[in-house]
Amino acid sequence: MYRFKPVLRIPGPVPVPSEVSMQMARPMINHRGAIFREHFPAVLKRLGALFGTENPIYMMTGSGTSGMEVAVSNLVSPETPVLCLVGGFFGQRWADLCTAYGAKMHVLNFPWDQGVDPQQVADYLGRHPEIECIFMVQNESSTAVLNDVESVSKARGDHRALLVVDAVSSLGGAPCKMDQWGLDVVVSASQKCLMTPPGTAFVTFSPRAREHLDSCTSSRYYFDLRRYEAFLDKSETPFTPNINNVFALEEALNMIEAEGLENVYARHLLMRNMVRAGARALGLELLVRDEDASPTVTAVKYPHADSFRTRIREQYGVEFAGGQGIHANNIFRIGHMGYATPLDVLTALAVLEMDMKKYGQATKAAQLVMHA
Numbered sequence: 001m002y003r004f005k006p007v008l009r010i011p012g013p014v015p016v017p018s019e020v021s022m023q024m025a026r027p028m029i030n031h032r033g034a035i036f037r038e039h040f041p042a043v044l045k046r047l048g049a050l051f052g053t054e055n056p057i058y059m060m061t062g063s064g065t066s067g068m069e070v071a072v073s074n075l076v077s078p079e080t081p082v083l084c085l086v087g088g089f090f091g092q093r094w095a096d097l098c099t100a101y102g103a104k105m106h107v108l109n110f111p112w113d114q115g116v117d118p119q120q121v122a123d124y125l126g127r128h129p130e131i132e133c134i135f136m137v138q139n140e141s142s143t144a145v146l147n148d149v150e151s152v153s154k155a156r157g158d159h160r161a162l163l164v165v166d167a168v169s170s171l172g173g174a175p176c177k178m179d180q181w182g183l184d185v186v187v188s189a190s191q192k193c194l195m196t197p198p199g200t201a202f203v204t205f206s207p208r209a210r211e212h213l214d215s216c217t218s219s220r221y222y223f224d225l226r227r228y229e230a231f232l233d234k235s236e237t238p239f240t241p242n243i244n245n246v247f248a249l250e251e252a253l254n255m256i257e258a259e260g261l262e263n264v265y266a267r268h269l270l271m272r273n274m275v276r277a278g279a280r281a282l283g284l285e286l287l288v289r290d291e292d293a294s295p296t297v298t299a300v301k302y303p304h305a306d307s308f309r310t311r312i313r314e315q316y317g318v319e320f321a322g323g324q325g326i327h328a329n330n331i332f333r334i335g336h337m338g339y340a341t342p343l344d345v346l347t348a349l350a351v352l353e354m355d356m357k358k359y360g361q362a363t364k365a366a367q368l369v370m371h372a
């Protein structure tokens with residue numbers, strides 16, 4: 001059937017509200033002109049409430065990974081000892097980036113269905129006083145785990161390591177209190193809980209992290225944070241930015257502020273709880289236990305998940321995400337972040353229920369084989 005209204009239930013990009021989309025159709029303006037200089041710094045300042053910081057926030061034109069690369073390329077010189085906390089595909093991305101920049105690698109691996117254990121981090125740091133930076137993911141989208149960033153930060157005690165956090169799929173969907181939790185770098189992106197199109201990344205550095213910029217010897221140009229600092233002083237970006245994404249974000253922030261940040265977080269928790277209760281009621285097994293469950297995405301165990309997702313897309317026009325890495329084809333993920341409501345969750349669950357009615361016996365039999 002021709003699907004004129006795709007229903008995106010993936011962990012980003014997310015549906016964009018029409019008020020936000022309309023900003024993308026604004027006439028192009030000069031990125032070195034008065035209108036841009038008026039809106040750009042104001043929008044970044046308002047993002048501070050979501051990051052929980054007074055630190056300046058910088059915007060790069062690029063996807064979330066570009067923000068991750070800004071963090072690594074400005075902090076990691078060849079042979080810098082770093083600790084990467086890996087419990088999924090995006091934790092592994094930190095490790096890959098640090099390896100690409102020649103870091104002296106330390107990796108703590110955690111099961112790909114559980115949160116990072118702060119005590120293990122504390123023990124590791126106790127044995128390795130030389131570590132300079134810790135890299136972790138707040139919301140590991142590949143496994144649907146929300147890591148306890150605050151506890152990991154506390155686990156550092158008086159160890160000097162900087163804590164660098166990927167909040168790409170959590171910023172605006174789960175609390176982030178950069179200053180209060182003592183985080184040193186936080187990275188996010190436009191296309192998840194911020195409800196705007198892909199194409200911009202956001203990065204913020206604590207004053208302590210900022211001190212590393214001049215001593216970092218890694219080659220960098222487009223991602224050299226000092227260029228972004230110099231241009232933000234003029235309310236501009238060093239290179240031509242994704243101009244209309246700024247206006248889109250301004251509109252999205254209007255919506256987030258009107259709802260109230262606490263209500264936004266509560267809505268995400270409600271959607272998480274609904275998905276989990278609904279999937280369980282249909283006899284499906286969740287990948288992650290309740291304590292670690294993400295408020296923005298849920299992973300459901302499902303044998304031959306990819307053909308199930310194709311069937312759902314073709315029959316109902318609903319797009320679920322597949323598994324990544326070791327979970328490829330044995331889970332599917334339901335995104336419930338950003339421009340999503342409890343009613344959207346009911347629709348997704350209804351589709352699941354209809355499919356289970358038709359194919360449930362086969363699914364249950366395959367589940368038994370999966371567990372055998």
Ligand SMILES: Cc1ncc(COP(=O)(O)O)c(C=O)c1O
Nearest residue numbers: 063064065090139141166168169
């Ligand atoms: C937690 C997390 N980190 C990083 C990324 C990478 O972002 P991008 O694909 O925008 O480069 C994603 C994207 O899904 C993500 O979910």
